[in-house]
Amino acid sequence: MKEITKLMESRSDIRVVDATLRDGGLVNDFHFTDEFVRELYLTNLRAGVDYMEFGYKASRELFDEQSFGKWKFCNDEDIRSIVGDNNTDLKISVMADVGRCDYVRDIGNKSDSPVDLVRIATYLNTIPAAVEMIEYVAARGYETTCNIMAISNAQERDVEAALEMLAQTPIQAVYIVDSYGALYPEQIARIVDCFMNVAVKYGKKLGIHAHNNQQLAFANTIEAVGDGVDWLDATYGTLGRGAGNCAMELLLGFLKNPKYQIYPAIQFVERYVMPLRKEGVVWGYDLQYLMSGLLNQHPRAAIQFTKDQRTDYAEFYKELIN
């Protein structure tokens, strides 16, 4: 039995990663005000969060700069305009997707950058490309992790092979990413078990990034904590693609290390996240995401259903299963 008392010991290897801008940017095309981003940075400092992810290092060839806010591209100077020299304990992260990032052109040396961590996101079938990116980024002085997406669709043998390849790179952690919000806690436990075999062998850490399709993003995250996963993604107010993510305010309330503070999180959600809803930004648990999660499908049809402001949920269920 996992014991909450383990957490009373405040496992010092826990890393809380704020993915609000990065995953939330998928909902509003990264059109955050500078005030939002600056207050988020200050909130993370006060709340004791370990990493703040600003957004993506997306290819300017594949994505039109006019169509997105600046955090789709995360120029060093834009990050500097928020964090200055960032002489704090909060580390700065960006995400780079395999196949959607010109990393040789866009990622320079760590010594010139405010970024501490580059997280490489990949599907299972592009692991060799991910390995190349990891080696490149690590050689420039950054911390790196690798986020394996859509894990609920993966075959266990394929995962094992991928983990063996990744474990021989300089990554610090491999992330279990439940992109479809399809997994139950029992399955998280089983997947962590599979990942942990390799992680222990090579001295790597594990991470979890959950989605809230079945109201399980927080539950799956704390299940993973109990199973030995250290890197935990969360977003304020669950802001994130589709059904959203693990709520930062729930996670900070759960973690027993006194460095984590829930009050700044509540303030930020009240003052900055909830107003987004009034502005028309739509995210979070709803029946269409339950259905795509339950059926272990990519949320794109459910996101379209949301965009079209449809409310004929039963009809949508028929579409999904047909």
Add this chain to the structure above:
Amino acid sequence: MKEITKLMESRSDIRVVDATLRDGGLVNDFHFTDEFVRELYLTNLRAGVDYMEFGYKASRELFDEQSFGKWKFCNDEDIRSIVGDNNTDLKISVMADVGRCDYVRDIGNKSDSPVDLVRIATYLNTIPAAVEMIEYVAARGYETTCNIMAISNAQERDVEAALEMLAQTPIQAVYIVDSYGALYPEQIARIVDCFMNVAVKYGKKLGIHAHNNQQLAFANTIEAVGDGVDWLDATYGTLGRGAGNCAMELLLGFLKNPKYQIYPAIQFVERYVMPLRKEGVVWGYDLQYLMSGLLNQHPRAAIQFTKDQRTDYAEFYKELIN
């Protein structure tokens, strides 16, 4: 490790209990239309739900009949007007609170009633009164369970003593009720362990009734299933007091017994539960309930915050901890 495969075996002892009217009635003073109740009954039939709880057997001396809808009192004739002779596999339940029910006057013989199950709800300090009610109700031919409320505030030794007393009555199941929405899955596992020792000894079943203060009502329910709990409360669209309950549509999607069908649940939520929100009925996960759950407090202050249409969450947090 709990295994989802256990559920693929469709444990035949599982009982899904629809508490939509009873817990939802706490949000709208039981003012449901007859159409709502009739459609709910038909939905439960189609969805394979095992029990439908119509509401409370509340004392007419303590509660003014003019102030509440009829499901606060659950007259046999009102239930009959919905279910007729109920020649179906769906059983009918009502709840009777210790100290808030004139059971000698208001509960007659099973042979004259459409009700199958009377659930006795009690706090730990009124167990002797609960035992008296259970004996009375069972003697009149009803099935009975006992729901121990506010379990997150209970001392384990007190719980053990209470369980020993209850186990010697004719109850079929004892319910773990997380009234405050304060418990994490790890704690559910530990509490089930404590309950199970007595349940196994006396041949009783266990039940779980969860609240969604920390987005864990569904997670705690399926944790309990994995730990061997058979009686599972849920409500359509999470409709219920404060942060609401375990969503029926999530639970039906999770259970692998083919008799459980999610599609009727989706239809009912779309057609009957979601419109309640537009009519101004307010329930479900929100920051004020996260806080009261996290602090292991009765939700009444959070419910008042909701009623007052306040949105100064950070201020409310200060009130709760002062």
